[in-house]
Amino acid sequence: xxxxxxxxxxxxxGSTEVIRGVDLAIEDxxxxxxxxxxxCGKSTLLRMISGLEDITEGELYIGxxxxxxxxxxxxxxxxxxxxxxxxxxLTVKQNMGFGLKVRKVPAEEAERRVMExxxxxxxxxxxHRYPRELSGGQRQRVAIGRAIVGHPQVFLFDEPLSNLDAxxxxxxxxxxxxxxxxxxxxxxxxxxxxxxxxxLADKIVVLRDxxxxxxxxxRELYERPDNLFVAQFIGSPRMNVLLAASxxxxxATRGLKIGSAHGIxxxxxxxxxxxxxxxxxxxxxxxxxxxxxxxxxxxxxxxGETVLVIHNGQNTPRIDDAIGLAIDPxxxxxxxxxxxxxxxxxxxx
Amino acid sequence: MAxxxxxxxxxxxxxxxxxxxxxxxxxxxxxxVSPTVVGFLxxxxxxxxxxxxxxLTEWNLLTQQSTFVGIDNYVDALSRNPDxxxxxxNSFVFALGLVPLNMSLALMLALxxxxxxxGVVFFRTIFFAPVVTSAVAWAIVxxxxxxxxxxxVNQLLAVVGIxxxxxxxxxxxxxxxxxxxxxxxxxxxxxxxxxxxxxxxxRDYEAAARLEGAxxxxxxxxxxxxxxxxxTLVIFVITMIGSFKxxxxxxxMTGGGPENGTLVLAFYIYEQGFKFFNVGYAxxxxxxxxxxxxxxxxxxxxxxxxxxx
Numbered sequence: 001x002x003x004x005x006x007x008x009x010x011x012x013x014g015s016t017e018v019i020r021g022v023d024l025a026i027e028d029x030x031x032x033x034x035x036x037x038x039x040c041g042k043s044t045l046l047r048m049i050s051g052l053e054d055i056t057e058g059e060l061y062i063g064x065x066x067x068x069x070x071x072x073x074x075x076x077x078x079x080x081x082x083x084x085x086x087x088x089x090l091t092v093k094q095n096m097g098f099g100l101k102v103r104k105v106p107a108e109e110a111e112r113r114v115m116e117x118x119x120x121x122x123x124x125x126x127x128h129r130y131p132r133e134l135s136g137g138q139r140q141r142v143a144i145g146r147a148i149v150g151h152p153q154v155f156l157f158d159e160p161l162s163n164l165d166a167x168x169x170x171x172x173x174x175x176x177x178x179x180x181x182x183x184x185x186x187x188x189x190x191x192x193x194x195x196x197x198x199x200l201a202d203k204i205v206v207l208r209d210x211x212x213x214x215x216x217x218x219r220e221l222y223e224r225p226d227n228l229f230v231a232q233f234i235g236s237p238r239m240n241v242l243l244a245a246s247x248x249x250x251x252a253t254r255g256l257k258i259g260s261a262h263g264i265x266x267x268x269x270x271x272x273x274x275x276x277x278x279x280x281x282x283x284x285x286x287x288x289x290x291x292x293x294x295x296x297x298x299x300x301x302x303x304g305e306t307v308l309v310i311h312n313g314q315n316t317p318r319i320d321d322a323i324g325l326a327i328d329p330x331x332x333x334x335x336x337x338x339x340x341x342x343x344x345x346x347x348x349x
Numbered sequence: 350m351a352x353x354x355x356x357x358x359x360x361x362x363x364x365x366x367x368x369x370x371x372x373x374x375x376x377x378x379x380x381x382v383s384p385t386v387v388g389f390l391x392x393x394x395x396x397x398x399x400x401x402x403x404x405l406t407e408w409n410l411l412t413q414q415s416t417f418v419g420i421d422n423y424v425d426a427l428s429r430n431p432d433x434x435x436x437x438x439n440s441f442v443f444a445l446g447l448v449p450l451n452m453s454l455a456l457m458l459a460l461x462x463x464x465x466x467x468g469v470v471f472f473r474t475i476f477f478a479p480v481v482t483s484a485v486a487w488a489i490v491x492x493x494x495x496x497x498x499x500x501x502v503n504q505l506l507a508v509v510g511i512x513x514x515x516x517x518x519x520x521x522x523x524x525x526x527x528x529x530x531x532x533x534x535x536x537x538x539x540x541x542x543x544x545x546x547x548x549x550x551x552r553d554y555e556a557a558a559r560l561e562g563a564x565x566x567x568x569x570x571x572x573x574x575x576x577x578x579x580x581t582l583v584i585f586v587i588t589m590i591g592s593f594k595x596x597x598x599x600x601x602m603t604g605g606g607p608e609n610g611t612l613v614l615a616f617y618i619y620e621q622g623f624k625f626f627n628v629g630y631a632x633x634x635x636x637x638x639x640x641x642x643x644x645x646x647x648x649x650x651x652x653x654x655x656x657x658x
Binding site: 050052088098101150 | 551553554556557558559560561562563564567571572575576578
């Protein structure tokens with residue numbers, strides 16, 4: 001049983017509170033991703049789980065065991081660092097077997113476990129090389145291998161793909177997903193890259209300034225963000241948010257009332273280009289960015305606001321063309337003056 | 350276009366430059382390095398060649414008489430003069446006493462002072478200050494502190510019931526006293542080198558090792574110490590060379606005594622050259638010392654190269 005429970009977890013460095021009361025439940029075998037902008041506390045939270053940072057306040061359980069005061073090595077967790085943290089003076093094999101050696105696991109058993117992990121990560125041919133002789137992707141695999149050999153209950157990943165180039169990142173992302181499927185362990189993964197979060201996670205935890213903004217599946221976060229911050233953080237390009245007042249009239253003509261909404265959110269991929277005069281918005285194409293699969297249009301609206309549109313179809317409008325924009329009302333997001341989402345039920349009320 | 354250019358050049362009366370770009374760069378490069386090269390030739394290579402020549406002569410500074418004697422001075426030092434081996438032994442005892450003590454103390458201080466905590470700069474300054482203190486002042490002060498019964502060191506020892514020896518008057522203790530005072534003076538330099546090396550080791554290594562269950566000692570022995578190896582090698586060699594060249598401490602604290610108990614090579618060379626005016630013999634001794642230090646440096650370079658591979 002390797003579920004995790006974080007209860008009102010707080011962390012202070014001197015007088016600065018970086019984690020300000022986090023409550024979270026992570027189920028056995030779940031792949032949870034902490035995501036948020038730089039400085040939001042996601043890495044600190046991960047290090048608190050690992051035991052590398054003390055817990056200032058609150059309670060942390062692995063299974064039913066309170067582990068606030070349990071030493072890092074006794075928590076049954078393994079961590080993969082952003083820097084890989086491979087010891088440069090040891091070979092791949094020695095790096096992978098380091099933890100077993102310090103724990104005095106019998107040599108034969110250690111050898112077997114290292115070879116097993118090496119085989120599963122296709123590292124056999126590299127076992128006698130030093131980290132400096134490996135590529136970034138290979139180093140990352142060794143770091144994962146080192147985590148595997150300890151047979152941890154929980155894997156912690158601290159931005160493990162940040163140092164890789166874009167192509168390799170996609171490849172390693174798939175490898176980590178495959179590893180989770182194969183091992184079935186509980187995994188907690190920190191990233192600032194929302195694509196990584198969306199593709200890997202069973203559950204995403206969005207953090208800002210040391211507090212959780214929302215917890216949910218990738219689909220929930222994308223389709224039903226709790227607030228403006230999550231709405232704009234999840235999804236790329238970010239969601240357009242318009243002042244409700246500026247589109248009130250157009251929405252009313254289609255029988256939609258904005259109620260108490262202060263802002264209206266529309267994802268660029270949900271807007272479609274129609275003839276000028278049709279749709280709910282009217283504007284002029286200012287910039288057109290062709291990306292191959294689609295064209296990214298920057299549209300200046302009559303209200304003076306700018307929206308982004310991902311245009312997939314043919315007949316791409318040209319710069320300075322006057323166009324209309326349509327959207328399925330189901331895909332509109334309503335936010336109140338504080339940036340909190342207004343759900344349809346609330347709106348009806 | 351070419352015509353226009355030719356006309357333009359001839360109109361301005363320009364000729365082909367006297368030096369090619371490559372030559373000009375070479376001249377500039379030599380001008381930049383010339384101060385160092387001149388200094389090296391005048392103050393290092395010149396004297397070195399002179400010492401090699403002097404070492405092959407019997408030259409009395411007082412009578413100004415110089416006779417070419419071949420390798421006689423070397424044969425004298427290595428086979429006829431028992432003083433030389435005694436002095437060499439003292440130099441090795443000094444080095445073998447000082448180097449491990451200095452290095453282990455420097456490492457311990459660096460480990461304690463490499464992490465930030467309140468007052469860390471104060472402590473680093475305290476331990477580094479002796480390095481930049483005048484060696485003369487340092488030696489004279491310690492000479493007073495280490496006096497027999499009146500010395501502050503023995504008075505402190507008396508407080509805890511220890512009857513301290515007359516440090517600088519007993520051959521064995523004199524060597525110990527000189528080594529220890531020299532270590533206290535110079536340990537700060539190695540401490541700073543170790544602190545720099547420790548701070549260059551990424552913190553993630555320690556975190557990873559701790560997560561894998563390594564104790565503090567295991568982290569030090571299996572991660573930190575191997576990563577400090579290049580620094581340790583450099584520190585070892587410079588400390589070893591420094592200990593062979595020690596002169597000021599000996600000159601000011603013991604004068605080589607008592608009973609030649611602290612008579613080390615550099616001081617012996619000084620005595621032979623400037624006290625007894627045997628410049629030829631002193632030069633031969635200086636060459637022997639040069640070879641020993643050179644050998645240590647070569648060993649260091651070989652070990653470093655192997656380490657880098």
